[in-house]
Amino acid sequence: MQYTTRILPCQKNIALVAHDHLKSSLLNWCTKNQSKLSRHNLWGTGTTGTLIRQQTSLEVRTMLSGPMGGDQQIGALIAEGKIDILIFFWDPLNAVPHDPDVKALLRLATVWNIPVATNQATADALIQSPFFSDEVSIEIPDYQQYLIDRTK
Numbered sequence: 001m002q003y004t005t006r007i008l009p010c011q012k013n014i015a016l017v018a019h020d021h022l023k024s025s026l027l028n029w030c031t032k033n034q035s036k037l038s039r040h041n042l043w044g045t046g047t048t049g050t051l052i053r054q055q056t057s058l059e060v061r062t063m064l065s066g067p068m069g070g071d072q073q074i075g076a077l078i079a080e081g082k083i084d085i086l087i088f089f090w091d092p093l094n095a096v097p098h099d100p101d102v103k104a105l106l107r108l109a110t111v112w113n114i115p116v117a118t119n120q121a122t123a124d125a126l127i128q129s130p131f132f133s134d135e136v137s138i139e140i141p142d143y144q145q146y147l148i149d150r151t152k
Ligand SMILES: O=C(CO)COP(=O)(O)O
Pocket: 017, 018, 019, 020, 044, 045, 046, 047, 048, 049, 064, 065, 066, 067, 070, 071, 102
């Protein structure tokens, strides 16, 4: 695989997702970090995003609810280079019906090398890092080259 670079702008597109037992943790985290989050474009899965909109003054664009396709929609945005950071309070202690979708979302975030936080401590680290507020460059797969290599 050859790689190229992608610039993540100062004002980022940030996806916010939480499983049911962790929704209150993510809501608290969003409330605590409201002023920093308000500088970015926020996206969320259906329930998570709606709760954040209701319980904070943050604007959040919502996809479908996770089990109904929302994780896949966020994953598709990541593959298209439209999401810069994923904050996903993922529950390792409870099974969900859409486990394949959860894995697919985390897999695509890894393929496209975006910064991901899957728990609160990492979200705390990420929001204090230059990745959150500055323009940063990340290395991503060179898709055009990938296609050329596969079709020659
Ligand atoms: O299920 C989710 C993540 O896998 C989140 O979906 P909701 O925000 O709709 O609960």
